[in-house]
Amino acid sequence: MQKLKKRSWAEPFKIKTVELLKVTTREERNRALKEAGYNTFLLKSEDVYIDLLTDSGTNAMSDYQWAGLMLGDEAYAGSKNFYNLEEKVQQFYGYKYLVPTHQGRGAEHLISQILIKPGDFVPGNMYFTTTRLHQELAGGTFVDIIIDEAHDPTSTYPFKGNIDLQKLDDLVKRVGAKRVPYVSVAGTVNMAGGQPISMENLRQVRQLCKNHGIRIVLDATRLMENAYFIKIREKGYQQKTIAEILGEMCSYSDACTMSGKKDLLVNIGGFLALREHEQEIFEEARNLVVVYEGLHTYGGLAGRDMEAMARGIEEAVSEDHLRARIGQVEYVGEKLLGIGIPIVLPIGGHAIFLDAKRFLPHLKQVEFPAQTLAAELYLESGIRSMERGIVSAGRNKETGDHYHPKLELVRLTFPRRVYTQAHCDVTAEAVEAVYENRESVKGLRMVYEPKYLRFFQARFEKLP
Numbered sequence: 001m002q003k004l005k006k007r008s009w010a011e012p013f014k015i016k017t018v019e020l021l022k023v024t025t026r027e028e029r030n031r032a033l034k035e036a037g038y039n040t041f042l043l044k045s046e047d048v049y050i051d052l053l054t055d056s057g058t059n060a061m062s063d064y065q066w067a068g069l070m071l072g073d074e075a076y077a078g079s080k081n082f083y084n085l086e087e088k089v090q091q092f093y094g095y096k097y098l099v100p101t102h103q104g105r106g107a108e109h110l111i112s113q114i115l116i117k118p119g120d121f122v123p124g125n126m127y128f129t130t131t132r133l134h135q136e137l138a139g140g141t142f143v144d145i146i147i148d149e150a151h152d153p154t155s156t157y158p159f160k161g162n163i164d165l166q167k168l169d170d171l172v173k174r175v176g177a178k179r180v181p182y183v184s185v186a187g188t189v190n191m192a193g194g195q196p197i198s199m200e201n202l203r204q205v206r207q208l209c210k211n212h213g214i215r216i217v218l219d220a221t222r223l224m225e226n227a228y229f230i231k232i233r234e235k236g237y238q239q240k241t242i243a244e245i246l247g248e249m250c251s252y253s254d255a256c257t258m259s260g261k262k263d264l265l266v267n268i269g270g271f272l273a274l275r276e277h278e279q280e281i282f283e284e285a286r287n288l289v290v291v292y293e294g295l296h297t298y299g300g301l302a303g304r305d306m307e308a309m310a311r312g313i314e315e316a317v318s319e320d321h322l323r324a325r326i327g328q329v330e331y332v333g334e335k336l337l338g339i340g341i342p343i344v345l346p347i348g349g350h351a352i353f354l355d356a357k358r359f360l361p362h363l364k365q366v367e368f369p370a371q372t373l374a375a376e377l378y379l380e381s382g383i384r385s386m387e388r389g390i391v392s393a394g395r396n397k398e399t400g401d402h403y404h405p406k407l408e409l410v411r412l413t414f415p416r417r418v419y420t421q422a423h424c425d426v427t428a429e430a431v432e433a434v435y436e437n438r439e440s441v442k443g444l445r446m447v448y449e450p451k452y453l454r455f456f457q458a459r460f461e462k463l464p
């Protein structure tokens with residue numbers, strides 16, 4: 001008998017309730033896809049079998065979180081759920097001040113409006129769509145200072161979310177520290193493939209910023225997952241708890257923006273949080289939040305949403321949870337690698353990223369290979385994924401030209417605690433089926449392009 005070598009990850013939960021899925025025919029999917037203009041964001045959810053569009057707001061809440069909903073204190077002001085959330089943010093992230101927002105971009109809006117002046121430069125470890133847009137709307141210019149390895153899908157460097165200190169230093173020398181309001185540091189880096197930043201790098205960035213008097217604003221959306229990667233990959237962290245690693249990461253920042261819809265296991269919610277020395281910025285943020293989101297003790301959320309997020313923090317910081325969450329993504333990634341599918345390496349935290357440039361090498365980038373591949377995967381199987389390439393990158397605001405990102409990817413994003421291993425197997429088989437027919441796949445042309453964040457609503461037609 002063959003001996004089993006590896007101990008498997010497994011979910012540290014059992015299933016209490018289920019949501020039934022609709023299985024569609026190819027003909028129905030073809031019709032749905034045409035109606036959606038070949039944009040998976042425009043598909044109706046009921047026409048989707050396995051929904052790997054995003055891990056944002058699509059997580060399954062626990063019975064503990066659902067119970068928390070019943071404890072929602074829906075007072076207009078001073079809800080007890082706000083104070084509970086504040087306490088959890090202080091305890092696990094170490095930020096004293098909390099400003100709740102309806103989701104991550106609400107927090108990005110506030111911090112961008114407060115800190116960025118027209119003409120400023122905001123360096124970051126690769127752009128994120130909503131983050132960069134808010135920086136630009138405030139008059140700033142985003143500058144990518146991530147290490148070069150992050151733009152190479154074949155590099156197996158374990159911390160591809162790291163910042164290139166030389167690039168940061170060069171920028172500060174070129175434009176002057178006064179025109180750099182903060183460095184925007186994400187962990188993990190979504191557009192690079194869910195890649196982590198190392199603690200060592202973060203510490204060095206902190207030192208450099210300190211020397212220049214520049215703030216660090218963390219995008220803490222998937223920081224728990226980043227902390228897990230540090231624990232398993234970085235020397236000296238194996239014996240630390242996720243909470244300790246998380247706390248240390250945040251200690252190298254001045255503030256964070258958070259989309260609670262990812263790490264924090266909820267369907268809606270976010271916040272801006274600031275360290276003790278940032279009282280002035282906090283006062284401004286809690287003044288501005290009443291204009292755009294809601295009173296400073298709810299920020300666009302119901303009391304029950306804040307309670308679910310507070311309880312989500314407690315569950316998300318569990319190592320067992322993270323091992324299973326990241327283990328599931330790794331399971332799919334290894335399966336795909338085993339059948340020769342080109343994916344971004346190393347396997348990231350929240351998603352598998354198919355490398356559309358290598359998957360469909362006969363398509364030019366302006367024929368939207370990743371958009372095409374996402375559409376083909378849906379047609380084949382009813383599995384919904386997301387383009388993360390030239391469409392997501394948008395246009396240069398000065399020249400009006402498409403950005404041509406090096407990474408042309410399709411993201412298979414795994415909601416937390418939602419899909420089973422059999423769903424993972426079906427997904428890998430569907431990707432394989434598309435891969436086998438890849439040579440016959442034709443590209444797309446864009447026929448409608450909205451002004452902001454075009455990937456959400458753009459429409460396409462098949463090229464003849």
Ligand code: PM9
Pocket residue numbers: 053054055056103104105106128129130131186190219221222258259260261270
């Ligand atoms: N991320 C995602 O699917 C949802 C919207 S974009 C398709 O990955 C980071 C790192 C994110 C993020 C959202 C936001 C914005 C900020 N930072 O969606 O506004 O991944 O809650 O957060 C999405 P909200």
